Ligand SMILES: Nc1ncnc2c1ncn2[C@@H]1O[C@H](COP(=O)(O)OP(=O)(O)OP(=O)(O)O)[C@@H](O)[C@H]1O
């Protein structure tokens with residue numbers, strides 16, 4: 001299998017005034033197409049930093065991050081944005097839906113930015129995904145009319161609608177109760193199986209971890225190792 | 234190509250929904266924009282309408298499109314008067330040359346010579362008229378006529394005169410009570426003369442020396458009655474025919490136009506109403522106007538009550554006019570009209586003028602229908618010859634006699650003092666008053682005077698004397714200009730001398746050759762005013778002239794519209810500056826609240842320009858929406874004002890600005906365009922900073938957890 005993401009000897013140092021905070025220290029990592037990968041580690045260990053670098057919303061202080069064959073350190077801000085739009089889907093801890101748009105419009109939003117599909121194709125794709133996440137009859141609702149779990153399902157649909165190769169999720173279950181969180185992970189897992197979309201998500205939750213097929217352990221900005229999860233069932 | 238449409242749709246959708254989601258904020262911003270635009274639209278429409286009204290007033294009554302005057306002038310031209318006095322202008326020595334040169338510019342239609350000044354007018358004097366009648370009677374008596382009819386008339390005229398003098402005496406005694414010692418000492422001689430004239434001894438001795446007594450009355454008493462009836466007249470010396478053609482608002486309301494090329498004056502009708510009319514009649518008119526048009530009542534208005542009181546206490550002006558026979562008739566008519574058995578005229582008049590809201594209309598009619606025909610309502614009548622005195626250029630008091638041919642009004646400006654106070658004086662008479670002599674003219678004059686020896690050249694026939702009546706050179710003898718007031722007053726009987734001058738017809742050439750102070754220029758195509766002004770300016774320096782447009786030429790009056798406009802624009806500026814700050818603040822706050830949303834969009838793949846546009850569209854949408862609404866509101870206000878009859882011209886100044894009794898504003902397309910442009914600029918400026926914030930939002934913001 002070919003690597004969709006390769007992180008090589010990456011360091012990220014945040015500057016807080018005069019003091020420097022090293023968030024990542026010499027991290028190297030390869031993610032293959034179709035993986036369903038979890039990042040685990042204590043608070044402040046650098047999970048979010050790692051995801052931001054892989055997600056092309058931030059660039060490393062040193063080292064290289066190659067996503068979908070492109071070296072992000074060499075790309076302009078505009079090119080990075082285009083890369084995110086076309087190749088990466090995002091799921092956020094606090095769902096981050098656009099409050100004033102309906103469920104349908106939220107999911108449609110990346111397609112409008114891409115501007116490749118006509119109205120009908122967009123509608124078909126959005127409705128298909130809403131069916132898939134179990135919200136077929138909530139298309140006209142506003143995010144505020146949905147539960148947390150439902151909102152995160154909308155977010156999953158939005159992340160997948162542009163058919164990205166990679167979906168990143170930073171603690172997608174942190175704002176959900178454990179049962180709902182587990183359901184979301186299952187949903188992601190289904191999508192991963194169905195279209196082979198690569199998933200990388202971070203979590204604190206041991207129960208959630210058990211759903212991943214591999215876990216990267218991170219502590220103090222350094223990779224501790226990578227272990228394959230023995231599937232419970 | 235689904236992308237741009239879809240993107241714009243989503244931008245508008247997000248903007249609309251955001252505006253709706255934060256209704257309170259939108260409402261505040263909207264209200265400010267709504268009122269701001271409404272104010273701009275309505276306000277600038279009003280100012281434009283005033284501008285149009287005033288332009289029409291000035292252009293149609295005195296200003297024309299452009300004006301020229303000597304570049305050497307100390308002051309600037311001010312057609313409606315400067316700061317408390319007429320501006321000092323250097324004369325245009327040879328108007329004919331100026332007219333010829335300016336007429337060569339193709340767009341110039343007409344050049345009208347002008348000279349504006351103020352002068353004292355000795356209004357018709359009742360005592361004079363009485364004396365004239367008596368003198369005629371005396372002449373017949375001295376000639377040996379002893380008919381009963383003559384004697385009856387003679388006695389009536391004599392007793393009328395005696396009564397007038399005794400009324401004058403009473404008046405003087407009344408004013409003595411108020412005057413200070415110095416004034417009484419100054420007036421000692423006059424006082425003694427009047428005392429003598431009102432004494433029974435004087436009248437007992439009248440028959441012994443009729444001519445001597447008459448002379449005494451004419452020389453020593455009549456001048457005292459004169460003072461009260463002297464008024465200031467503001468006039469434009471002009472080629473009256475050219476003036477009437479050029480200024481379509483001017484029309485003769487009574488009498489006739491001065492015959493072509495002749496000397497004469499058309500008195501301003503407004504001036505006549507205000508200054509020449511019997512005070513009681515004028516006050517009745519004002520009362521009627523206040524009651525009928527301003528809906529005021531005598532009962533509730535202190536000013537109207539004051540007019541009624543003044544009317545009752547100033548009966549002399551009426552009584553002076555009535556000789557005993559007329560007085561008898563007046564008593565009979567008033568007894569009937571008032572249903573009274575009172576026999577004393579004074580009491581009847583007092584009763585007539587004691588008007589209340591209930592009987593005003595009846596008494597007003599009674600006054601005009603029954604009493605007025607017995608009276609001379611205006612102290613100057615069509616056909617009268619009046620004496621005008623003004624300070625000439627050389628500083629001497631100059632005086633001319635001129636015949637009143639009629640009264641002139643300015644259409645649509647009938648109640649405006651600014652326009653209506655103006656009288657039209659023929660150019661030749663004006664030049665006599667102005668007293669300008671060119672160097673050749675004064676040399677010629679000196680030579681002629683030497684040839685004539687020591688003989689005095691009187692003012693009235695100076696021209697005939699000097700140039701045999703046909704020279705066409707305008708000149709006034711410096712010697713003759715040195716006329717003091719006493720000489721003028723003594724001169725009243727001698728008006729006949731100038732009759733031949735009054736009948737003379739001056740050719741166009743004669744009228745053009747000579748002095749003017751300024752000239753109005755009327756254009757064929759007024760829309761090309763600026764170009765023509767530039768063309769004239771090129772020609773002007775060679776002639777020593779300055780060219781100004783009508784607005785500048787009108788002086789303070791023209792500047793008042795600029796003042797209105799400045800006030801309005803300042804208000805607009807303040808409103809929009811406040812709007813800018815408020816909108817900007819509100820949008821910045823809103824943007825800061827949406828940092829995570831913007832970050833999310835950026836993370837998902839929205840480019841910077843998308844989120845920037847999103848913010849700008851939002852401000853632009855709210856601005857355009859409420860801006861258009863405000864423009865509509867302003868347009869509605871303008872329409873409403875029109876529908877309700879306009880803004881009434883509360884005073885005569887406004888009458889002039891509004892060019893009529895009410896301002897009927899029209900919606901200016903430029904006002905709407907300007908206001909929309911302003912709103913757009915304000916919204917773009919106030920949306921700029923929030924958009925900048927949005928642009929700087931990093932996609933990392935999306936990851937931040939809120940709690
Ligand atoms: N923008 C920033 N500026 C300065 N320091 C930062 C910034 N973002 C993260 N850090 C620091 O970098 C280190 C790694 O932070 P990171 O958010 O990646 O940890 P995390 O593993 O995601 O923690 P958590 O589980 O609490 O989300 C921490 O010490 C954090 O304080």
Ligand SMILES: [Mg+2]
Pocket residue numbers: 047048049170
């Ligand atoms: Mg984190």
